Structure formats: C-alpha cells, structure tokens
Amino acid sequence: xxxxxxxxxxxxxxxxxxxxxxxxxxxxxxxxxxxxxxxxxxxxxxxxxxxxxxxxxxxxxxxxxxxxxxxxxxxxxxxxxxxxxxxxxxxxxxxxxxxxxxxxxxxxx
Numbered sequence: 001x002x003x004x005x006x007x008x009x010x011x012x013x014x015x016x017x018x019x020x021x022x023x024x025x026x027x028x029x030x031x032x033x034x035x036x037x038x039x040x041x042x043x044x045x046x047x048x049x050x051x052x053x054x055x056x057x058x059x060x061x062x063x064x065x066x067x068x069x070x071x072x073x074x075x076x077x078x079x080x081x082x083x084x085x086x087x088x089x090x091x092x093x094x095x096x097x098x099x100x101x102x103x104x105x106x107x108x109x
Contacts, residue, residue, distance in 0.1 A: 016039070033067055051101060053070070055095055055096075057094075072097055077098070
C-alpha cells in the first residue's frame with residue numbers, strides 16, 4: 001500500500017462522500033452514476049489507487065452492484081489498511097467497501 005493522503009484531504013473526501021450519500025437519496029440512480037464516474041476520473045487523475053468507504057448494511061447493495069463495482073473488504077485486508085493508514089475512520093454497524101481506481105490516461109496533444 002502507498003502512503004495515505006494528508007488529513008485535510010481525508011476530511012474533504014469524507015465530506016464529498018457525505019454529499020454523495022444524500023445525492024443517492026435525491027437523484028435518479030442514472031444521474032448519480034454520471035456524477036460518480038466524474039469523481040472517479042478526478043481521483044484517477046490525482047493518482048488515487050483505491051476508494052474505501054463505510055457502508056451501512058441497508059445501503060451496501062447500492063455500492064456492491066455492478067454499476068459501482070465496490071467489494072466488501074476482507075478482514076485481513078482491512079487490518080492491513082488500518083495499520084498503513086492512521087487516518088482511517090470506521091463506524092459501528094457498517095462494513096468497509098473498496099474499489100480500485102482505474103489509472104488515468106493522459107493524452108498529450
């Protein structure tokens with residue numbers, strides 16, 4: 001695993017995912033997929049390797065279906081991640097989900 005992002009970036013991403021959570025409730029899922037796709041592209045451009053997020057049991061299927069492609073983290077994976085990232089926040093009653101971010105292709109013109 002690489003280095004974790006600084007605390008201020010983690011807080012910003014946490015706020016971003018809070019916004020995303022509310023958008024899921026408000027928007028048709030098709031619109032949310034477009035928004036999330038843009039977020040993923042931005043994270044890829046910033047060389048983010050993976051996205052890890054907590055999900056409540058009732059919302060887990062939103063993230064783990066084929067549209068968003070998250071997978072539940074295995075306990076050993078989660079332990080490794082916690083050791084390497086001191087900024088990780090977990091919430092009681094949630095599972096941690098992970099998705100690898102596809103590498104960003106930069107085309108020079």
